[in-house]
Amino acid sequence: MSKSDREIMEILEAFDRTRCAHSAAQLAGVDEKTVTRYVTLRDSGRDPAQPSRRARLIDPYLDRIEQMVEDSQGRVRADVVHQRLVTMGFTGTDRSTRRAVAEAKTAFKAGHRRKYRPWVPEPGMWLQFDWGEGPRVGGRRTQLFCAWLSWSRFRVVLPSWDQTLGSLVSCLDSTLRRIGGAPTYLLTDNPKTVTMDRIAGVPIRHPEIVATGRHYGCKVETCEPFDPESKGGAEHTVKIAKADLVPTSANLLPAYDSFTDLVTACLVWCERVNARAHRETATAPAARLAAELAYLHVLPVEPHAIALGEERLVDTDQTVRFGSVRYSTPDGYQGSKVWCRVAGEELVITARVEHGLVEIARHELSTPGNPRIRPEHYPHHPDQPLPREPRIRPRTELEIAFLALGEGARRWLVEAGATGVKRIRAKMTRAIELAAVIGTEEVDEALGLAAIAGRFGEDDLASILDHLATSAPVGEVVAVDENHSAQPGTSGWEEFGS
Structure with missing residues (x-):
């Protein structure tokens, strides 16, 4: 004991x-x-409280176990080691082998553990960015562009429909303009839009991304593959943004109704995290950004051409012409310049707003004679089939007084105009006079019934009023046409003489 x-x-x-x-x-x-x-x-220099180790059956084989772990760089499985030891004469159980292999792997990793050094960034030097899978909007996948200014820890998250080169440059332009300047280096992963190939371990840059860096005065650098030390900051930003913006069963966020809602949510998220004190610096990133702006380069006035595409002018009907096809844009951009670029089978329309470039519309490519018009771009023009009902705009005193009777008067005027009734103004005057004697509600009801039944004669309104005053409530109204007659039918003669 x-x-x-x-x-x-x-x-x-x-x-x-x-x-x-x-x-x-x-x-x-x-x-x-x-x-x-x-x-x-x-x-003997040993701890008296530590129990002494007893001899084990596997002790004679420890050197061989260490050799197998060393040869496999710590990847060999314990069951494989046990099979080899059994062939060498080991009579113990696989449990003893697993313990010995675990101890040997722990010792191997302790001697081969990667050494890390804390990265202390300089102000105005590094901006890291990466992509993350965003939420679905209308059944379509979205992407989250996540950027991180290393010294101030200022974060920018922008939604996008894809990760194409045009979308990447557009997001970079918006990020730099939201920050207010450009750093010396842009550090990212190795997507095909940045690194086209690797030869002998040397990354081959995409010429367009090199031109983009030259346009903004930045040098584009890429991290080492499978190297968390050089890309951990951007990946951590992606992880946090996805946890707070992508609806899951954990955060219980509702789905986004439109891409605009996702843009707003990303903007609100950035304002919240940049105003909160960072754990590493104990200062809000927005406050540190104000100090870092002195080390950032001045941005060019115009974005890089690949982020824009071809320039177009929005017409008064909220459309632009691209390839002899009209494409609609949201309200508010009439008379302003926008840029159109083709991304796959879609046309992307980008406009400049206060915080930089924003994608305002995306259409499937079409052919001449088949315009792409979205009803949601025209909320003030309901998508009604032609012919539309005429817009009633009273101007004279007679028109104002007649239409003030109610909805029945409006319906009577529309139907009478479509029927080609004569002396409409005289009949409107007669209706106003009857309303002054009998009552507005009664006359308005009679006008509505007259419009439904198609009775626009001189004395039809007075006849309907007399009927309403002396009869039960009106049931089904029969419209006057050539198919209706008060004459008795001749069906009774069909069986005559049979």
Whole structure:
């Protein structure tokens, strides 16, 4: 039975007083052999409280296990090691082998562990960016462009429909303009839009991304593959943004109704995280950005051409022409310049707003004579089939007074105009006079019934009023036409003589 720390100290204290194991055992109340064991452990430099290790069946094979772990760089499986040891004469269980292999792997990793050095960025030097899978909007996938200014920890998240080169440059332009300047380096991963190929481990840059960096005064750098030390900041920004912006069962966020809602959510998210004190700096990134702006380069007035495409002018009907096809744009851009570029099978329309470039519309490519017009771009023009009902705009006193009778008067005027009724103004005057005598509600109801039945004669309104005053409530109204007659039918003669 092992002794407690207090009992061990009493045993050692008794031995130091007496320098005799027998006398110390009597003082401490233990066996003489116990005193001898603890004193021997202390004099050999070992921890008296640590139990001694017993010999194991696998001890003769430990050197071979360490060799197999070393040869496999710590990847060999314990069951493979056990099979080889059995062929060498090992009679123990696989449990002993697993323990020995685990100890050997732990020792191997301790001797081959990668050494990290904290990165201390300089102000105005590095901007890291990466892509993350965004939420679905209208059943379509979106992408989140996540950028991170290393020194100030200022974050920018922008939604996009894809990761094409045009979208990448457009997001970079918007990010730099939101920050207010350009750093020296742009650090990212190795997508095909940045690194086209690798030859002998040397990344081959995309010429367009090199031209983009030259346009903004930045040098584009890429991180090493599978190297978290050089890309951890951007990936951490992607992880945080996805956790807060992508609806999941964990955050219970509702789905986004439109791409504009996602843009607004990203903007609100950036304002919140940049105004909150960062754990590393204990200062809000927005406050540190104000100090870092002095080290950033001035941005060019115009974005890079690849981010824009071809320039177009929005007409008064909210459309642009591209390839002899009209494409609609949202309200508010009439008379302003926009840029159109082709991304796959779609046309992307980009406009400049306060914070930079924003994608305002995206259409499937079409052919001449087949315009792409979206009804949501015209909320003030309902998508009604022709012919549309005429817009009623009273101007004279007679028109104002007649239409003030109610909805029945409006319906009567529309139907009478479509029927070609004569002396409409005289009949409107007669209706106003009757309303002054009988009542507005009664006359309005009679006008509505007259419009439904198609009765626009001189005395039809008075006849309908007399009927309403002396009869039960009106049921089904029969419209006057050539198919209706009050004459009795001749069906009774069909069986005559049979």
